[in-house]
Amino acid sequence: MRILKITDEISIKRSVDSGTEEQRAIVKGIIAKVREDGDQALKDFTEKFDGISLANIAVTEEEKWEAYEEIDEEILAIIREAAANIRSFHEKQLRPSWMTTDENGTMLGQKVTPLDSVGLYVPGGTAAYPSSVLMNVLPAKVAGVTRIVITSPPDKKTGKLPPAVLVAAQEAGAEEIYKVGGAQAIAALAYGTETIAPVDKITGPGNIFVALAKREVFGDVDIDMIAGPSEIAIIADDMAKPAEVAADLLSQAEHDVFACSVLVTPSEALAAAVASEVEKQLTELPRREIASQSIENFGAIYVTDTMEEAINTINSLAPEHLEIMTENPLELLGKIKHAGAIFLGRFSPEPVGDYFAGPNHVLPTNGTARFSSPLNVEDFQKKSSIIYYSEKALKENGEKISAFARLEGLEAHARAIDIRLRDEGERT
Amino acid sequence: MRILKITDEISIKRSVDSGTEEQRAIVKGIIAKVREDGDQALKDFTEKFDGISLANIAVTEEEKWEAYEEIDEEILAIIREAAANIRSFHEKQLRPSWMTTDENGTMLGQKVTPLDSVGLYVPGGTAAYPSSVLMNVLPAKVAGVTRIVITSPPDKKTGKLPPAVLVAAQEAGAEEIYKVGGAQAIAALAYGTETIAPVDKITGPGNIFVALAKREVFGDVDIDMIAGPSEIAIIADDMAKPAEVAADLLSQAEHDVFACSVLVTPSEALAAAVASEVEKQLTELPRREIASQSIENFGAIYVTDTMEEAINTINSLAPEHLEIMTENPLELLGKIKHAGAIFLGRFSPEPVGDYFAGPNHVLPTNGTARFSSPLNVEDFQKKSSIIYYSEKALKENGEKISAFARLEGLEAHARAIDIRLRDEGERT
Numbered sequence: 001m002r003i004l005k006i007t008d009e010i011s012i013k014r015s016v017d018s019g020t021e022e023q024r025a026i027v028k029g030i031i032a033k034v035r036e037d038g039d040q041a042l043k044d045f046t047e048k049f050d051g052i053s054l055a056n057i058a059v060t061e062e063e064k065w066e067a068y069e070e071i072d073e074e075i076l077a078i079i080r081e082a083a084a085n086i087r088s089f090h091e092k093q094l095r096p097s098w099m100t101t102d103e104n105g106t107m108l109g110q111k112v113t114p115l116d117s118v119g120l121y122v123p124g125g126t127a128a129y130p131s132s133v134l135m136n137v138l139p140a141k142v143a144g145v146t147r148i149v150i151t152s153p154p155d156k157k158t159g160k161l162p163p164a165v166l167v168a169a170q171e172a173g174a175e176e177i178y179k180v181g182g183a184q185a186i187a188a189l190a191y192g193t194e195t196i197a198p199v200d201k202i203t204g205p206g207n208i209f210v211a212l213a214k215r216e217v218f219g220d221v222d223i224d225m226i227a228g229p230s231e232i233a234i235i236a237d238d239m240a241k242p243a244e245v246a247a248d249l250l251s252q253a254e255h256d257v258f259a260c261s262v263l264v265t266p267s268e269a270l271a272a273a274v275a276s277e278v279e280k281q282l283t284e285l286p287r288r289e290i291a292s293q294s295i296e297n298f299g300a301i302y303v304t305d306t307m308e309e310a311i312n313t314i315n316s317l318a319p320e321h322l323e324i325m326t327e328n329p330l331e332l333l334g335k336i337k338h339a340g341a342i343f344l345g346r347f348s349p350e351p352v353g354d355y356f357a358g359p360n361h362v363l364p365t366n367g368t369a370r371f372s373s374p375l376n377v378e379d380f381q382k383k384s385s386i387i388y389y390s391e392k393a394l395k396e397n398g399e400k401i402s403a404f405a406r407l408e409g410l411e412a413h414a415r416a417i418d419i420r421l422r423d424e425g426e427r428t
Numbered sequence: 429m430r431i432l433k434i435t436d437e438i439s440i441k442r443s444v445d446s447g448t449e450e451q452r453a454i455v456k457g458i459i460a461k462v463r464e465d466g467d468q469a470l471k472d473f474t475e476k477f478d479g480i481s482l483a484n485i486a487v488t489e490e491e492k493w494e495a496y497e498e499i500d501e502e503i504l505a506i507i508r509e510a511a512a513n514i515r516s517f518h519e520k521q522l523r524p525s526w527m528t529t530d531e532n533g534t535m536l537g538q539k540v541t542p543l544d545s546v547g548l549y550v551p552g553g554t555a556a557y558p559s560s561v562l563m564n565v566l567p568a569k570v571a572g573v574t575r576i577v578i579t580s581p582p583d584k585k586t587g588k589l590p591p592a593v594l595v596a597a598q599e600a601g602a603e604e605i606y607k608v609g610g611a612q613a614i615a616a617l618a619y620g621t622e623t624i625a626p627v628d629k630i631t632g633p634g635n636i637f638v639a640l641a642k643r644e645v646f647g648d649v650d651i652d653m654i655a656g657p658s659e660i661a662i663i664a665d666d667m668a669k670p671a672e673v674a675a676d677l678l679s680q681a682e683h684d685v686f687a688c689s690v691l692v693t694p695s696e697a698l699a700a701a702v703a704s705e706v707e708k709q710l711t712e713l714p715r716r717e718i719a720s721q722s723i724e725n726f727g728a729i730y731v732t733d734t735m736e737e738a739i740n741t742i743n744s745l746a747p748e749h750l751e752i753m754t755e756n757p758l759e760l761l762g763k764i765k766h767a768g769a770i771f772l773g774r775f776s777p778e779p780v781g782d783y784f785a786g787p788n789h790v791l792p793t794n795g796t797a798r799f800s801s802p803l804n805v806e807d808f809q810k811k812s813s814i815i816y817y818s819e820k821a822l823k824e825n826g827e828k829i830s831a832f833a834r835l836e837g838l839e840a841h842a843r844a845i846d847i848r849l850r851d852e853g854e855r856t
Contacts, residue, residue: 075835078828089536092528100520107772108517108786113765115799127837164835200799219654222799226647247844254840286839333814337541341813344535347822347848348815351841355832356825358536359813371543371628371650373811383801385769385787386761387776394775397784400506404783407503407592409555411714412682413779416675420775 001249001275003301017228017258019212027212031187038193045184050124051156057195059161059177067166076167082356083134083171089358090142093377105390110383114144115222117197118380119189120174121204124153124181128162131354135361135375136203137172143380148174149199151189153181182206186213190221203362203375224375228366229258229298232350233319233339235310235332238267240325241346245270246277248323248349253294254287260298262317264310271301311335318369321350338369394420429677429703431729445656445686447640455640459615466621473612478552479584485623487589487605495594504595510784511562511599517786518570521805533818538811542572543650545625546808547617548602549632552581552609556590559782563789563803564631565600571808576602577627579617581609610634614641618649631790631803652803656794657686657726660778661747661767663738663760666695668753669774673698674705676751676777681722682715688726690745692738699729739763746797749778766797822848 019027033041039057047053068076099109120136122129133150140148150169152161161179169177178196180188186206192198202214203224214223232252236245249261265271278295282288304310311332314322318338326332329344336342340363341353354361364372389397398421405413447455461469467485475481496504527537548564550557561578568576578597580589589607597605606624608616614634620626630642631652642651660680664673677689693699706723710716732738739760742750746766754760757772764770768791769781782789792800817825826849833841 075831078832081828082832089528092526093538095523098520100517106785110521110787110804111761111770116765129836131832131836219796222796244844244847247840247847251838251840251844254838281843285843291840329816333539336812337544338810339812341815342539344814344816347819348817349844349848351829351833351838351845352817352822352825353813353815354841356829357534357815357817359538359815363813364810368647368650369810369812371810374813376538376811378806382766382792382797382799383804384764384767384797385781385791385802386772387769387781387785387787388757388772389776389780389785391775394780397780400509401779401784403503404506404510404559405779408557408559409715410679410682410779412675412679412719413782415709415713416672416679416777417779419672419675420777 001278001295001299001301003271003275003303005303017208019208023208024212027183027209027216030183031213031216034184034187034193035191039195042180042184042188042193045182046154046180049182050153052154052159054154054159054179057178057180059166059179063160064166064170064177067163070163071167075164079130079134079164079168079171082131083138083168085356085358086134086138086360087142090139090360090377094142095378099386102393104393104396106393107386107388109386111386112381112383114146114381115140115200116145117147117149117199118145118201118203119149119151119199121185121189121202121206121210122150122152122165123206123210124155128164130164130168131361132205133165133168133174134172137169137174139360139375139377140380141173143377145380147176147199149189149196150174150177151180151185152177153185154179183209183213186210186217190217201380203379224362224379225364225368225372227362229260230255231260231262231320231365232323233262233264233314233317233321234323234325235314236263236265236267236270236325237307237327238270239327240270242270242273242277243281244346244349245274245325246281249274249278249295249299250281250285250291251350252321253291253299254285255294257290257293258298259294261295262299262319263301264304264313265301266304266307266310268303271303275301314339318367320363320365320369321353323348323350340364340369340374429706429723429727429729431699431703431731433731445636447636451636452640455611455637455644458611459641459644462612462615462621463619467623470608470612470616470621473610474582474608477610478581480582480587482582482587482607485606485608487594487607491588492594492598492605495591498591499595503592507558507562507592507596507599510559511566511596513784513786514562514566514788515570518567518788518805522570523806527814530821532821532824534821535814535816537814539814540809540811542574542809543568543628544573545575545577545627546573546629546631547577547579547627549613549617549630549634549638550578550580550593551632551634551638552583556592558592558596559789560633561593561596561602562600565597565602567788567803567805568808569601571805573808575604575627577617577624578602578605579608579613580605581613582607611637611641614638614645618645629808631807652790652807653792653796653800655790657688658683659688659690659748659793660751661690661692661742661745661749662751662753663742664691664693664695664698664753665735665755666698667755668698670698670701670705671709672774672777673702673753674709677702677706677723677727678709678713678719679778680749681719681727682713683722685718685721686726687722689723690727690747691729692732692741693729694732694735694738696731699731703729742767746795748791748793748797749781751776751778768792768797768802
């Protein structure tokens with residue numbers, strides 16, 4: 001693993017795939033076809049891309065119960081405990097509607113309402129990702145969304161979804177599940193088909209076709225972020241255990257070859273020890289091919305002169321995940337300005353947050369933690385402003401409002417005030 | 429004004445301008461040029477599009493003070509009172525960071541931090557829009573953003589910005605102001621030039637070139653919504669005064685020819701009276717050409733069988749502005765699911781909220797109130813999750829976390845946990 005010296009300017013390489021013109025054209029074609037042919041298009045694309053012909057795209061009640069029979073009891077208990085933790089954390093994000101009143105009768109406020117419906121995309125492929133189901137469905141559920149839809153591509157042999165995904169969906173409270181993946185699933189969620197009614201917002205990760213489709217439908221429906229490759233930054237001093245730091249860097253690197261794993265430390269000794277631990281642990285990993293490519297291309301150990309400089313480096317990175325493994329992690333917390341999730345101390349490695357602790361694992365990547373937040377309950381709610389002026393309040397303030405409107409050249413705005421300020425007798 | 433009967437399916441025409449391929453190419457070219465040539469490109473484009481050659485694009489201290497001399501004292505007092513109202517409302521949106529603790533030593537939380545820097549675009553043209561300055565700058569200021577930048581195109585004769593805009597900016601607390609407009613301003617805010625350092629988020633309305641430029645830079649920086657034409661929906665019964673309802677419809681219609689003004693009522697009598705009032709008031713408006721086109725193309729009065737049906741119509745519209753002018757407006761409030769801002773009763777016409785009351789006038793248009801909120805303090809802050817597990821907490825839960833990671837095929841995730849669960853003696 002590369003050890004670099006921080007000089008005046010750091011620039012950490014990250015990979016962002018915004019798709020090719022050809023991919024964009026394919027996605028546009030798929031969306032147009034789904035809008036035109038509805039369910040038939042979904043079935044055709046599922047046969048073409050997922051290699052299986054389905055009579056029905058909706059997951060049946062039978063399939064949902066089968067999933068419970070197929071899943072290991074211990075795993076079910078873990079999914080339930082994780083779900084309870086995630087639910088509990090997100091419930092603390094809930095805010096009430098509020099209002100203020102004034103003696104002159106003015107009432108102002110903010111009304112919070114859930115979205116009517118959301119769709120969650122769950123990627124398919126080699127593994128099942130029940131944690132992604134929990135992390136997307138539960139905030140929506142806690143927010144009060146009544147209709148939560150899940151779509152995921154079916155297995156090419158069985159035509160089913162993984163039991164762990166089906167169980168996680170039900171545990172989280174999503175009962176409407178469809179076996180459809182790719183851009184066609186996003187099109188169905190955005191515009192609807194005979195079987196799938198459209199939703200107001202689409203969340204969840206996916207491959208480049210899913211990401212491009214989300215970008216395409218954005219505006220007609222809302223979407224969550226378009227996530228880039230996953231990242232971890234670790235800030236550590238001599239107190240950190242090299243083997244633990246290395247294990248954490250590798251846990252990020254195994255995600256995919258574009259994942260970014262970075263250690264920033266003022267300790268040259270730690271830097272050297274971690275570099276050698278990474279090489280050692282790498283050889284024993286099942287996903288070592290992916291992890292080693294990721295470490296080689298996007299991994300780095302930066303040695304700084306001071307801890308202060310290390311903190312500045314972290315803030316300029318604005319990493320998705322940040323682990324603080326220093327003697328007193330809380331001392332640093334106030335200095336961290338930009339990070340999606342911050343893990344404090346030796347016993348809080350990133351997987352604690354990925355699966356179990358409660359905070360969301362959907363986090364801003366590629367430096368967007370400068371302006372974006374983890375997925376949260378408010379992503380599934382919206383606010384309406386409430387404005388009530390009494391006759392007294394309007395009489396007190398009406399002329400000022402008219403004057404302001406006229407300053408901006410908007411006479412009809414001024415007249416909408418003036419007409420109410422006239423004596424009753426004058427009114428028509 | 430058209431009077432229509434609501435049947436089973438309503439579909440209200442709205443205009444959305446997503447730009448032409450040619451406009452998009454122009455915008456891309458402008459952005460590329462600004463990234464390449466910096467300040468020089470800004471000056472060149474200002475000469476080309478705004479018709480004036482500027483030696484410096486930064487507004488000087490002298491210009492800022494001159495603005496105070498040029499502005500009417502009464503107007504200044506109104507701007508100050510409006511600013512105080514807006515500040516006060518948005519301060520109520522502030523939320524603290526929070527954390528929870530558990531007996532086993534777990535600490536979970538959410539840290540709220542302001543964005544480092546934001547840029548506000550203020551459109552130029554025939555009128556000055558100080559209200560837009562207040563509504564964009566104040567939430568950012570209240571959020572704690574330390575660097576707030578304003579850009580606006582200079583007057584082609586004087587090369588200056590309108591005094592009301594400069595005064596509103598200073599009253600709101602934005603001191604860094606540049607005389608540059610159009611897509612070039614957005615490019616400068618996103619990528620920086622010699623004079624203008626880049627910002628993290630860009631907000632504010634603008635013409636199609638500004639909107640396309642915001643869409644183009646989105647991802648590299650954050651943006652607020654891309655606003656469509658302004659809309660008002662009024663729900664009213666026989667208690668409403670036709671002249672007031674008509675005045676309010678027209679206050680929306682005068683914005684631009686694409687503005688959308690709609691009345692929904694179960695009262696045929698009110699519908700007829702409002703239609704005739706609209707024609708009458710229209711003839712006396714300075715901006716009657718714009719307003720009459722808007723009313724003709726995008727205005728409508730919908731007559732429903734019941735009030736319930738009228739409410740459903742409003743919810744399916746999800747209007748930007750909603751006025752409730754019924755005998756008991758509060759009775760309806762709970763039934764309104766989707767609206768940007770809700771104005772209650774006779775004495776709360778929309779201009780009260782546009783200029784003065786306190787809630788933001790930047791609101792979701794074109795039905796996006798289904799999933800979007802008024803501009804608010806949280807648009808200028810972001811959250812970081814905080815996760816701290818004690819040794820005890822990790823020992824209690826570590827094996828469950830490893831098992832979950834292995835279920836998803838991520839062995840290195842599991843090992844990052846396992847390595848911490850081993851006896852001290854075994855650790856390297």
